[in-house]
Amino acid sequence: MSALITLNDIYKVYRMGQEKIIAVNGVSLEIGEGEICCMKGPSGSGKSTLLHLMAGLDKPSKGTITIGKNRIDKLNENQLALFRQRYVGFIFQSYYLIPTLTALENVAMPLTFCGVPKNKRIKKAKELLEAVGLKDRMKHKPSEMSGGQQQRVSIARAFANNPKVVFADEPTGNLDTATTFEMMNLMTTMAKAWNQTMVIVTHDNEISGYASRIINIRDGKIEKIENGRDFHDEEINA
Ligand code: ADP
Numbered sequence: 001m002s003a004l005i006t007l008n009d010i011y012k013v014y015r016m017g018q019e020k021i022i023a024v025n026g027v028s029l030e031i032g033e034g035e036i037c038c039m040k041g042p043s044g045s046g047k048s049t050l051l052h053l054m055a056g057l058d059k060p061s062k063g064t065i066t067i068g069k070n071r072i073d074k075l076n077e078n079q080l081a082l083f084r085q086r087y088v089g090f091i092f093q094s095y096y097l098i099p100t101l102t103a104l105e106n107v108a109m110p111l112t113f114c115g116v117p118k119n120k121r122i123k124k125a126k127e128l129l130e131a132v133g134l135k136d137r138m139k140h141k142p143s144e145m146s147g148g149q150q151q152r153v154s155i156a157r158a159f160a161n162n163p164k165v166v167f168a169d170e171p172t173g174n175l176d177t178a179t180t181f182e183m184m185n186l187m188t189t190m191a192k193a194w195n196q197t198m199v200i201v202t203h204d205n206e207i208s209g210y211a212s213r214i215i216n217i218r219d220g221k222i223e224k225i226e227n228g229r230d231f232h233d234e235e236i237n238a
Pocket residue numbers: 014015016021022023041042043044045046047048049050
């Protein structure tokens with residue numbers, strides 16, 4: 001598997017008055033194309049900071065980050081915005097849907113930024129909402145849907161622009177156990193079908209079962225890397 005994401009000796013230091021907080025403390029890591037990778041660790045260990053750095057939402061204090069051919073630590077704000085529109089999808093714990101827009105409009109939104117014409121945007125958004133099982137909720141606004149349904153919309157939105165990589169930050173943190181499994185099946189099935197890479201931040205052991213590798217983070221460092229369920233399935237089938 002060739003590397004899609006390469007982190008080389010990454011540091012992220014925050015300054016709070018006199019205090020220096022080393023959120024990421026020298027992380028080097030390669031994530032393969034099509035890999036489903038989980039970053040696990042206690043609260044405050046630096047998982048979200050690492051995810052934000054990989055997704056081009058924040059810049060490292062030191063080190064290099066490459067996604068495909070892009071050195072994202074070198075891009076300026078405008079270039080980063082373009083990079084995110086074209087290559088990246090996001091799924092967040094609290095969905096971040098636009099409350100005044102319908103499910104269909106929310107899913108079509110990223111395609112607007114990519115310059116896709118309206119009829120194509122609507123067609124793609126409908127296909128995705130059908131794929132996540134929301135065919136009969138397309139005209140509903142977020143407040144008219146359950147938490148699980150809202151997360152389905154946000155999953156459909158994350159995949160709308162055919163991203164190379166989907167980043168998910170505690171995607172099931174607000175959901176019950178049954179819905180958590182449903183959402184994890186949905187996300188990972190979609191990513192595998194289209195050979196997309198997924199990086200999922202979680203502190204939930206159940207979720208890490210969906211990953212091919214589990215990167216355990218502690219105090220801003222990689223503590224250990226474990227092989228996940230997929231690996232064992234491959235071994236058993238081999
Ligand atoms: P996790 O996602 O594992 O809970 P975070 O990446 O959110 O951890 O945080 C890692 C450390 O960096 C924590 O000590 C947190 O308080 C600190 N931190 C995160 N973001 C900021 C920020 N914007 N300013 C200052 N400190 C921050």
